[in-house]
Amino acid sequence: MTAHPTWTARVVILDIEGTTSAAGFVQGDLYDYARPRLRSWISSHASDPAIVAAVAATRSEGGLADDADLDAVVAVLHGWMDSDVKATPLKTIQGQIWAAGFAAGELRSHFFGDVVPQLRSWHDRGVRLAVFSSGSVASQVPWFRHADAGDLTPMIEAYFDTVSAGSKREASSYEKIASALGVPAGEALFLTDLPAELDAARTAGWQVIGVRRAGEPNAEADFGDHPVVESFSEIDVVAS
Template sequence: MIAFTADAVVLDIEGTTGSAAHVRQVLFPYARQRIAGWFAAHRDTPLHGELVLATGASDEAGAVRALTRWADADAKAAPLKAVQARIWAEGYADGSLAGHVYGDVPGALAAWAEAGIGRYVYSSGARAAQRDWFATTEYGDLTRHLDGYFDLENTGPKNDPDSYRRIGRTLGVPAGRTLFLSDAPAELAAAAAAGWQTVRVQRPEDPAPEDLAEHDPHPTVQTLTEIQVVRA
């Protein structure tokens, strides 16, 4: 058991609270296959035009090509994340999709909530997609255990220390009293550079990151049950 004193816990999703395989093998292909159809279905809406412009394309066909190219490259592009979130929302609404979380996550969130510790999500996926993920799990709607969501559009890149400083200012929590959990070494390094406490989550079914340092400076756990957090 690793103990921390913190007022807020900020969580990554993919590979940390939910399966990386689910994201890559279920969610990404689901959205990619539906990009063209989604644009066709929303052709007469203001949102359609806004998203075409956001891709830098001059028409719908160009937007679809750009988004498909970004999807294939797993690009962290805001227009792609926006379209993915809307496609996934329709899938969550009709039951085609459900959010995946590991079995230790609901208990950890509930325990931190009972202890008065803030619980937040910071993911490359759009905030709407994050909420849908946690609202549709096999353990029920877990959004009741979460206090807020941060994404690339409203916060910035996850490898940039300034992104974590922005979150800290929004939360009003000192850097040293914020704990960040992620499976990505570069994200953890950025959070640590901003003064945050960090834990690397290495789920047994996921391979170790390619950029993992020989001497990992971050404490590592396989489940959230190995972490004890008490309020500062």
């Protein structure tokens, strides 16, 4: 592990799954909550433009006919969940279901113990905070609002997903985010557990840190020459 005692950045952008939070919680508790509700949610929100678009995209990306019935659509969504495919239409539908679950008090989010204290420390120092996750913005906001440590959303300035920014493995997505945040690329610091995302962000000129969490799916990933930490407590950031 390479030590980096001090980083200078205007904004820290956070991945969620495997970085701030356990992947097992997302793929376990949240998936288990959404899975039996997919069909009824789509049916009861059939006039919602976001759901209409997500269903059409599921048919297209899932290789179904344009008029494939709801059972076939749900089967594709379940298959994506089983394989943990980061499909945007699935994320859209899940995000709405999870947001409703959080609002009803049926779900709570999970953060590693080292995350919230560091977010507060960085925020208090004037470092801006944002999120870039494959999960939809509709699920990101309640995730930060319903933490065991309280409502974290006052610290988070902006949220980005694959709809608003693009693929997390494309440099253009990070360029778009930097532009939206109004910061030079070199003053953005991205934290994620996926090396391919680090590659893309660095290509866009961002500073990057790989997060290697013990027991997480990417704990044994090859981070190449990217700096790597095992805890947010190792990351000292000061505002640029």
